[in-house]
Amino acid sequence: MDDPSQNQTHNHINGNGDWPHTMNQIFNEDESHFKSNAILPWDQFSNWIHCACVVTFDLELGQAMELIYPGHIKLTDKEKMNICYLSFPDSNSGCMGDTQFHFRIRQxxxxxxxxxxxxxxxxxxxxxxxxxxxxxxxxxYFRQTKDRTVRRGYFQKSVVLITKLPCVALFNQVISIIAPEYFDNGEPSLEAACHDIDQWPSPVPGDTLNLPIMGTVLQVRVPCRSDKLIGSVQSKSETLHSLPVHTVLPSLHEVDIYSAFLSILPHVQLLWELVLIGEPIVVMASSPTTTCLTVQALVNMIAPLKFCSDFRPYFTIHDSEFKEYTTKTQAPPPVILGVTNPFFAKTLQHWPHIIRIGDMGSIGGSPKLSNKVKKAAALKTLDSNPGVYTRYKSFLTKDKMILKRLMKGAQLKRPVEAQNAILRRHLLELTQSFMIPLERYMASLMPLQRNISPYKGPPKLRPFDSEKFLESVEHSGPQLTSGIKGDWESLYRRFFRSPNFEGWYHQRQREVNQKLQILHLEALSNANLSEWIADKEEVEIVDLILKIKDKLSFAMHHHHIVGKESVSRLQKQLEDIVLTLPHDLQSVIKT
Structure with a gap:
């Protein structure tokens, strides 16, 4: 796949129809433009949050949007409807008091x-x-309390933060600070919280940030792509230091997967396979707090691989995608749904994989586990026992050592944080063992650097051949790094048909082709182009000039990864080549 910037052929480098005359113009143009806009009100706020909403229950109207803050933010009627319905627990559990959960909707x-x-x-x-x-x-953050002054007899209201960032741990903490203040002090406290967020620094990967919010400071590190993974994104050498007024968040995004899977621990490896190959999964529980924790844990269990299918931590019968996701006229889509309404037990019983989570009350103790996988058809109501209901047969043999280690830890009352770290590391190593052969094969498709010629177009990544890759699995597959045995080849075949493979492949394809563009730019900048054009026709020279301009355009759009020295040399080459042309042609090229 070509880099998008390569489709900008013949574009001018700057607004004057000319190329930049200084390196500072190339590398500082975007930065200065950003700085000039960064001082506008609510820009910093929008780096983190789209808006804050208050949703109330009206006896005549049902769920209603009471407030959107800041006031200039616009939501469509469909978005408002989805937010309103998803901001209230959709179950018979009562949910008295305060309840926290999160959802995900289409924009x-x-x-x-x-x-x-x-x-x-x-x-x-x-x-x-x-x-x-x-x-x-x-x-x-939903609150339900008895209130005799209300016709229905109950106060029911939710404070909601809408954002594009998947920072689950951070925003769960933020909403737990903001909402109680709002319920106690009303709209001015929500305005104050939003103004606090508007002072936050941008979420820059690799930075440790101090985020003031309503009298306290949240300290968190934003993970970076170059981080070394050791079972958690943050390494020991990067431990955050707390100040008295600080709340240190160990992670921006991670959830407690040990607690989420506590009642179904024996099936964690099976679930890892289902998530890896993008199978449709529905999670049923009595509260949205439980479903969103479990769905988020499922999505996170294949990290650092990105889960590329849709997922809904909390899904209701009022969701605008309800018919799309529950139709029986076609196979269920590759989506993970979290539901609480007993209606779904009948509506989704045709789904191939169903997880029933019981009440999460025994965390830290010795859990009562669901050991056997049950047939999917056995689940008829939400009163069914906790467990995994599926006809899926695992390709890999179960790793019993991790289960024994976690069970022993529960008996010894090992802290939940430690149990979570053990399970997270196990899943990380399993995913890495699966992905390392794919990464190795991908690297073999890249052209050799010595074959990159400045006088030809940049080379392309060779196409991925799944059969050739599978031939390599027997001697250089996951068995080199994992002790788990099984039919890895068949698991890869299923993976190749999944959105997760497609997403991974296109991402790596973009990254490799971008790298090839950079190597080609460096080769071009180091070549003796003046000597090369000595015996060339004008049309060939003009074609070279246009190619160099395209390279400079690429450099401008990727200045954070392109060496300044290479671009400076290429800029000088371009100026020297243009001077060899007749004056009238020089004028044409610069317009």
Missing amino acids: CPGKRPLSRSHSQYNKDCPVSLQLDDAHYYGFV
């Missing part, structure tokens, strides 16, 4: 693309933490 088409800040964040953060311009997350 209506026609909105602006990612901001400059978000685009830069996506370039530098781990792929699994990238945001997209097609979805919003909503972080909900």
